Amino acid sequence: MAHLLTSSPLGTLIIAGNGAAVTGVWFEDHRYFPTDATLGERVEPGQDSVLDAAAEQLGEYLAGEREDFDLPLDPAGTGKQKKVWEILRAIPAGSVTTYGAIARELGQPKAAQAVGQAVGHNPLSMIVPCHRVVGADGSMTGYAGGLERKRFLLDLEGYDPVLEDALF
16 A cells, blocks of 8 residues: 655645555545555655556646546445445536435435445545535535535536526
8 A cells, every 4th residue: 555645726635556556535634534554655756656647637637637537446445335436436527416316326215324424435536526416405515525625626527506406
């Protein structure tokens, strides 16, 4: 395990990997920050090609030059969490969904709260777009990186809540 620090418009990002895949991306003040064992040793740019690729792609995304990520991923989580995270990866940039909609997609319509827990513990911020999940009423609810960052990311992607409301 190793991690790399990189600057971004949202503050310093901590990108972790296992040598073959990215295992996590967090903000320094992330609500569910990993342990030192999860992060591993700190490396510098140029020492880990997977972490370098992740830093480059995150930079492109935050500059508005990329919508999707092409990185090997290996997040730690339960089978149920990983199912939720796969659904998150299918949400197009500029769109949102709700915790309840994800629960229904999983065939468990009463599991919105459990979905919320899985979304909140997503270790791959931005790469697995948990910021694209809103409350049932369309409100900006919970984001382990902070609601200001969630708004920034949705604005970056061109999400327009007025247009979204007009469609439904």
